[in-house]
Structures are given as C-alpha cells and as structure tokens.
Amino acid sequence: MHRTLRGAVAPLLFVLLALPALARDVRFRLVDSTGAPVVRARVSVLGRTGSATTGPEGEFRLDPVPPLPFEVAVSDERGAWLGLVRVVELGDQVSTTLTLPPPTRTEVVVRAGLAPTTIAPPAAAPSVVSRTEMEEKRPERLADALAEIPGTGKLDEGQTAVPSIRGMARSRVLLLVDDARVTSERRAGPSASYLDPFSLENVEVVRGPGSVAYGSDALGGILHSRTPMPTADALGGRFELSGGLAGSAGATGGVEANVPVGEAALLLQAHQRFFDDYEAPSGTIENSSSRDRGVLLRGMVPIGAARVFAGVQLDQGRDTGKPSLDSNVTETTYPEEDSLRVTVGADLPGLLGFTAVEVRAFWGRYDLLTARDRLQTATDPRRLSESDVEADDASFRAVGSRPLGRGSLRVGLDASTRFSLEALNTYTDYDMSGDVTGVTGEVAVEEASKVDLGAFVETEQPLVSGLLSVSAGLRGDQVRNRNRGGYFGDRSTSDGALSGFAAATVTPLSGLSVTAQYARGFRDPLLSDRYYRGISGRGFVTGNPDLVPETSNQYDLAARYSTGPFSLAAYAYLYRIQDLIERYKQGTDYYFRNRGEEELTGAELELSADAGKGLQVRLALGTTRGTILDDGSAAADVPPSSAVLTLDWAPTAEVWVRGRLSTYAPDDRPGPTEKPTPGYAVVDLAGGYRFPFGIEARLLLRNVLDKSYPGSSDELSVDAPGFGASLVLAGTF
Template sequence: MQSRSLLAAGTAASLAFVAAPDAARSESAEALPPVVVTPTRVSQTVDETLSSVTVIEREAIERQQPKELQDLLQGRAGVSLNSNGAFGKTTSLSLRGTDSGHTLLLVDGMRLGSATAGQPAWQFLPPQQIERVEVVRGPRSSIYGADALGGVVQVFTRRGEPGEPRVNAFVGGGSLGTYEAGAGVSGGSESTRYSLSGGYFETDGINVRDGVGDSADDGYDNTSVTGRVSHRLSPQVELFASGLYAEGETEFDANELMSGAPYDSAHQDYAQAAGRTGARIRVTDAWLAELAYGHSRDEQETYYEGSFDDRTDTARDYLSWRNDLALAPWATLSVGTDWREARISSTTDYAETSRDNWGVYQLLTLELARHRVEVSSRYDDNEAYGGHTTGQLAWGYALTERWQARASYGTAFQAPSFNALYRPPGIFSAGGNPDLEPEESQSYEAGVRYTGPAGYVDVAAFRTDIDNLIEWVGPRGSSRPQNVEEARITGVELESGGAVGPWQLKGAVTLMDHGNPDEPGSRLDRRPNASLRLDIDRRWQDLELGATALARGRSFDGEERLAGYGLLNLRAGYHLGPRWSVRATVDNALDKEYRTAAGYNQPGRTAYLSIHYGR
C-alpha cells in the first residue's frame, strides 16, 4: 500500500506538466535540454542519450544549500544513500539497488575512491565546490570498465566563463555548532578560462551511536579547494586541467575490539584528491582526439583516545586516449584505450600492494530516420583477475517530436577490492581470498521520455541480475570473502521536472523488489522498497521560497527492520542587491526520528543561515 501511494503521488505530480496547457505553465521560452557527457564520454543532450540520466545544476545546489552531498542526491530516481550517522560518517550510495562499490565516482573525468574498501568515500565530497552532478543509472562497464555495474556519478567542479573576473564568497552557520565559509574567483577570455575556489565546513555534529563509545557529539570538519583551467593554443588544440582536494577530521563512536569497553574518543584524519590534465586535438574536421593523465588519492589515519592506530593510503594513476570519429552524417564512432594502476600504502601488511588494468573500448552510434542505435563493447585485462569483456546494445525511437522510447541490454562487472583479495588475517576476519572472481551482471531497461515547453517526464523499468556476489562468509574472526550468492533487482523509476505557472517543480519516485531469486522472501540490506522526492520552488521578485519532501519505504539491515519515514526540508532566499543574498534552511522541519543504518542516529530539526556575494 505504501509503494502504491508513493507511485500515485509521483505520477500525479509528473503528469501536471503534461496535462496543464502550455500557456498556464510558464511565460518563459522553452528551456534547452541539458548537455551531458557521462553516459558515453561524448557530449549529447539528455534527449539524445539512451540512458536514464539525472542532472543537478549549480542553480539547484545554491537553492538547496546542502551540507553534504547526500542531501543533494537522496531520493533522486534510482538513488538511495545510507550513512553511519550524519556529517562525515561512512556513507554508501546505491544505484538501482546495487552495492555502493557498484557505482563509479568521477570527478571531472577522474576516478575517485578507495582501492582497499572498493567504494568511494561519498561523505567527504564538499558540495559547495560542485558546479553540477550527472547521475547515470544502469551499467556503464562497456565504456568505463570495472566498478560501473550500477551506474556512474560524475561530479564537475566550478568552472569559469569568458569575461571579467567574477568573485564569489559566502559565510554561514547554524544548529549543532555548524560553521562554513568559502570564496572563489573565475573568469577568462575566448581562449582561456579559469576558476579557483576554496571552502571550509565545521560542525559539532551529533552523538551517532547510543551506548557505544562515549556520549559526546561526533564532530566533523572539511577544508577543500578546487581549480579548473583551459587554454586554446589554436583552433585545433586545447589544453585543460582540473583538481579537487579535501581534508579534515571526523569523529566516531567505537568500542575496544577485545574488551568491549568504550573508547573515550575516536577519530579519523582523511584526505581526498583528484586531478586530471590533458589535451583535446582536432586532427581533422571529422576526428577529435583527447589525451589525458589523471591521479587520485584516498588517505585515512585512525586514532583511538588520541593515539595512532592505523593508516591506509591508496593512489590511482590513469592514462587515456579517446578518438571521436564522424564516419557519416548518420554515424559516429568513439574508440579509445586506457591504463590504470592502483597502489596502496598501509600499516596493514597486504599480500599485494598494486595492480594495473589495460582497457580498450568502442562506441558506435547510428541515427537512422526515427531510430537511434548505440553499440558499445570493452575488453579489460587486469593484473589480478585476467581478461573481461562487456558490451551494451541500446535502441531509441522518436515516437513524436516530444516523445522518445528507448530499450537497452548491457553486461557489467565489479572488480574485487584489495581488502577482499589481499587483506591479511586479523581480529575481524581470516583475511582476503586471491581466488575471487569479479561480480558480473546482466541488465535490461525500457523507458519513455516526454519533453515539452516547460517540463519533462521520464519513466523507466529495469531488471539487473548479478552473479558471483562477494560476501564475507563465516563467524566473526574467521570469515572470508567468497563468491556465493546471486541477486535480482527489478524496479520502475519516474522522474519529472518543469514549471507550472510561477512554480518550479521536480519529482522522482522509485519502486524496487530485490533479493536472491532462488530464495523467496530474501532481500538486500539497506535498500528501501520505495522512495519519493519532491522539490518545489517559487520566486516573488527578490524573495525565493522552496521545500523538499522526502519519503523512504522500509528496509532491512541484517535482521533489523528499519521503518520507513518522511522528511520535510524548507528553504528561503532573499536578494539584497545585484550581488548580495541571504539564505536560510530548516532541515527535518517536522523533527522526525529516522535511521538509514541500524544503530546509527540522524539529526533532528536543524536550521542554518548564510550570506552570499556573487554567483
């Protein structure tokens, strides 16, 4: 009944854009569809892509003033996030019910994530440094290789535009001893563009676990800097570079491993970095090449009661060569190769500390009358587990000028992490298993999209079958990872957005069923059966008001059932002048108690105020 209610609410909100007369929707001109690059690595509009894509622009980020990236992504179509408490605590992101490690995180085209844990540290990404986010749901291994089984999230840092230097700055604070500030400058000319930004966030946080560790609040701070620059040497050659760096400290609750007695304090120092540089070369009118080098780092040091306990640093290097070829007015081909190496340095003595991966891929796109076809394939040769081939076939059909239908089938795989392969025996387990095979999947999708003068509606149904799931099998202290299970995830997504008169609306509904197909009644941990998000905003001259409603169905964490919940977040903004504005937010306005992971608390009602200068 709850799932049906969410679907009905989302459908009603979505169809409002289609049912309302064009004149009543908005007096503004029809907005152009966003241009995305993540689905295929090639620029195309959302209407052209044959993937399910969500785009979050800078304007939405500024309106919502998220304190964490999860605030921006939670409840979007196909997206669910779970965290071990608020503010800098371990967070996992699931796309269409897959594991967090099944989602590839890119920052300006560079992979970012822990090679040991096998998943990104989503909690440390600073939202104030983000220009836009592209979320691609569904397998992308035929383009990106391992780790894109569930999809790809690409974060783009702030960028510059031609013109005089533009300065922006903000300062704010609020509940839970929270303080934040940031500043940046951007600009450029017809040949050169640049942007440089920095930010700081600090909060006392909340006590994330009752009866574990101490009873004090578990704080968090984050210092970040980003930069992007591009320079056109000639009409044929452009150089580019970008980088993100974030560091800080996050406190958490923990018990002594052997005695069970609480620690008086525990914290982790962390650093994350991602950088990429290269050149785009227009070889001929029909041939565009890109050469790039990237480097990323994920570093963590853990302390108990002020004493150092362990350190784990992972680094990745990346080289790529991509070629986009216009074969004919109706045919394009992208071919490329890339090389990656992952290395770890740790106080834990891993059996192996590095591995590399070579990959080659191709994407052929055909436009034939009303039909659009994409055929992609990729071969990876990994030092740890050998060769692997993936592929994808997608077809689209323009039903009318406004309606497009699509269908696709794709295979993908997830590489075992260093922890799963090589971690030595310890208190928690009997160690890694070097004989593990990659997790593999087959995915099917069918969808339809409407794009009108003032809005869009996108509906997709999907199914993913995963083989060779990696699970840690055995009792505490002697468990070991094994390829033991299968999983099937089926679902439907509905996403819409646009204008109804002076109101700006955006909504998403996701319904899912998941578990082992051979075990009726089984389910995957921490995946909700349903979710809904509705954003509504309106501007009266200099005043902006908005709200976000979030609803999440029940889920399970082990044997514990996590109840569903609904949240309401409120926001307001007032433009004091051409360059000055003040913004206020009230998160969890109804002061609901909720959890996304068993035993970990989330904040109650909180309020924040900030003053902004510039864009």
C-alpha cells in the same frame, strides 16, 4: 584471453574507422537573445548523455540528429547552466540557428535527462544537479545531493555516507571528479567525504550500466562531480559563509576567484568546514562530528581551436567520526583522510579523422587512517587499533567522436591503475590506569597494485528516419592484480573482460521515445577485498585472495515524453549480478565471498512541470527489490521505496522559496548485516533573498517536523539528524 579481447575489439575498431562519414550535413548555430554567438558552450540533447561544443561562431553538430521536435540544454564552458531550447524544425539553409532565451531561475535547478560530460547507453537515466540546486539545498555530503533522484540511497549516516544507485553500492557505482576516478579501499566503497559541494559546478548522475565507457565499478551507475572551469571572460568570484544548529550544527566557509590572463585563465578556490555532533529527536549523536578543508587551482589555455586545462586539488579530512549504536563500546573515527589530485586535459577539434577528441590524464595520492578505540570498561582495559592505508592512482583516457553513416561513432582508450598500495596496522594496549603497556604492528599489505587496460567503441544509427534508431557498444578490458608480502604473501591474478550493450529506440509520437536495452558489464574486486586483513569502520575484516570478478546481465526499458513545460520519464530494469561479492559477518568479524547470483528489479518515475508564475513542480518515485537467487533471501544495500515532491517558487527575481516532502516506505527485507527500517516522511524548507549588490541571504530548515528515523539500514546505524537550521550568506564579486 588477450587474443579474445584483441579479436573482439580491434577488428571492429578498424572497420568502423575506415568507413566514410556519409551523414547528412546538418549543422546548427547557437546565439543568445541579442543574436551574438554563444562560444565554447556545451550543447546536450534532452534524454541523451554526452554533448557537443560550440565553435567560434556558435556552430555545432548533432550526430545523429534526433527526431523532431527535441530539446537541447546549454551550459557554458564552466559547466554553469545557460538555458533550454526547443527545436521544432530544421532550417533550409546550411545551418539552423537556435536562440537561447533570457535565463530564468526555474531553469537552473536539477534537470532530468541530461549528463553533458558523462557517457552512458541510451536507456540510462541521467540527471544534472546544478550549482544553484546545491546552493539552495546545501547537501553536506555528496550522497545528499541525490536526495531528489529516484532509485538512489546511501549507506551509513554522518560524513562517511556512501551513495548507492538502484540497490548497488560498495564500488558498484563509479565516482568521478573532473573525469578521474575516486578510489578508496573502504569496504563500503568510496564516498569522497572530504569533498565540499561548494567546490563543485554541478554533479552529473547516471543511473544504469556504464561498463562500456568506463569499465569496472560502473554496474549501477556513475556519479560525476565537476569543479568549475576557469574562463577568460571576466575577473570575478564568489564566497559563502554559513552556520547551523541542532541537526545542522556546524560552520562552513568558501571563496573562489576567476582571474583572466590574456586569453587564458586561472581559477583559485579554498574552503573549510566544521561539523559538531548533531542532534536527533533521541538526543545528541556522539561521534558524528568532523572537519575538512581544501584548495583547488585550475588553469585553462586556448591553443588555436583547442583548449588545454590542468588542475591541482588538495582535500583533507580530520577527525571524522563514524557514529554507531556501539560507539559507547568501540568508537570508530577517521583521524586523517588526505586526497591530492592532479588532472590534465585537452579538447581537440578535428583530429585524426574525428570531429572531436577529448584527452584526460590523472595522478593522485590518497591516504586514509582508520582508528577503532575499544573503550575501557570495569573489567577490560582500553585498546586502540589503527590502520593506515595509502596508495597512488593514475589514469589516461582518450575519446574520439565522428559522424558515421547517418549516425555517430565514438571510440576510446581507457587505462587506469592503483599502485604502491600499502596498509599498516598498529595496536596500542593500555592498563586500567590508562597508561600504555605495549604497541605492536603488522604489515597487512606490503605493496599491491591493479592495472586495467581497456578500449571501447560505440555507435548509434537511425534505421527509419524519425521512427527507429539502434545503438551498440563493445569494450574489452585486461585487468592485472598483484600483491607482494603482507598477510597473504605474494599473489597475482589476471582477468580479461568483455562488456557491451545493444539498444533500440522507437519514436512513435512527437515528443515520445521508448528505448529497450541489454547490457553486460563486470566489476573487479578491490585490492583490499582480496589482500587486506585488519580493522575497518565496522570491525575486523579479512580479505579473500580467491575472489573472482562479478559479471552482470542488465535489461532496461526507458520511456520519455516532453511537450512544452511538461516532461515525464519512466524507467524499469532487471539486473542480475553473477558471482556476487558479498561481505558477511561470522561472529564479530567480517569476511568476503562470491555468492551465486543477485537479482535487482525496479521502476522509477520522474515528472517535472513549469506551472507558470515562477513555480516549478517535480515528482520522483522509485522502488527497488533485491534478492539472492540461491536461497531467496534479501540483498543488501537496497533503498526503500520512495516518493519525493519538490516545489520551487521564484515569485520575483530577488526572492525564491523551496519546499520538499520526502516519503519512504517501510523496509522489512533487510540484507546481510542490515536491520528492518520503518516508514517515515521528512519535510525540508528553504528560502532566500538576493540583495541588489550581489549578496544573497538564505535560510534552510531540515526535518522541520523533527521526525525520528534511522540514518540507514545498517544494523549499527544511528538516528538521522532531527530538526536543523542553517543561515547562509553568499555573494559574487
């Protein structure tokens, strides 16, 4: 297999890198409304992922240049939104000057068609949830930030909710924070439950396959959270305090400071949150409380035309409850969840024949303690079962871009590893009077590791100028897993994988594009899927060391139309996952197996319109159906069909009002370990007032009609929060 990977990728890389850059030399220059150049900004074409960075005079290039007209979105070096520019013609001079309009509030909410720092094939459905959007709807968890994006859902209720995209979860959606993976041995997949949305500048969401650029775990899509980048422009900061009741019971606080140091800069951030057991229409949901805290330090240093940056992020979750229908029998909590992440990066222009090179490195340490407390009954004493899982993670990634022919070329090296994984189980028994009678322990995993080495290449080429372009990508991975000691003893596997995509985009009319795409990807099982035996959040689980990687055949169709203040995007997809890794229940325990083939089909529609006078309207529709082809049964983790209407109104510069109506269809096709769910509708309202001295007051009302509905389709899920109110005081300095 090693020869197969080298034979597939290495010659293609050599040939493409040797080709001359024959593209027409089309350059752009970005200026603000006063005519001053906009420096170090990210410029993204609406409908594409990725971006270009402006130089010292605001100059940048787009390879290839999209068919006219097109729109570019601009964010500053921190990732904050700056505006949208529509390009209707190219200048006759050496470069075309684009002028940013003065910023308006309606341009800083969620934008479909953008993912400035995330790479994905052309038929993917990208979106950006900005910091303003998160401030105004205040998602308590990362999964909640996706509420207005079609085709998304979540597993579980409470702080441990795991996001899903297009019916895929359980490590089939890749979570990134500042270009580095978030990995967890939880069977539901990583949730980054310790991550406070206050700490983020934005969240990029890509729906659709991402295996070529990112390898394993990106079959369903990518959820990329970005913390703010420090800037040398000015000394300043922000703060936020909030308190809530009923369905939003809890309190939060956060502060951030940006400190210039000559041409360099530092950013310091701290936050803390406390959530009480929330109220549902059925009453208080026990064991839904949690608390967390975190600090972040990032630094940025310019070196010539390059930019080097580094960050240290420490987050701690404490006493995080996992609410369940059987919490009165067995209570599950996560007493400790610790995440330490160190990131280093550099953006290098003009290196090794590339116009831009991005280098990212990461090391992290993650520790999760799970506790299942079987409560005492009239006949049985208490028993506390605990599992302590900890591991180190590291990655290195380098991506270079350059013109090629009339189009573009992107090549990358991508290496990631999880190592020093160990899992220890402890069982504490009590007598009927509550005294400890014995403590026993076992080593579930003594030491396990995974190493994934990958290389990829992507290209986009226009075949008929302004009418037809084609794109293709290829990736090779070599993945090695090793387990030493523990329940399953010494084991190892080594697998090679090829991923790829091919797409064609037609632009038949001004502002309209249609893309058809085929992609193939893979997903390697978690180390714990193979080698762990012990408790999990839902019960006792036994891994399967004989699991083989999943592979996928994924077909996507995307149509996008934009004209002036109106934009429309429609997506349809057919995904088939071979050797599906399924968690199933036998008796009271859970196991893993490869189960034939899963088929996921779906469609999504996104519409946005600027209605004038500060009013913006957004409509998102989504439906997904999942089937196990072996026997025609329903697949797990498939969200119900949904329609979400959002109205965002800013009548003045000081006042804003937001309303959202979310409707969900009944789901009578539950997957394994799931239950049917009813249809329901939820209304959320929010508003704010900005005072002249940099202070803003916000009021958020969730589930205004106090509707009762399940938090998820899990067979043990509890009711979602009922009516809740939060008051927020925020400001800048």
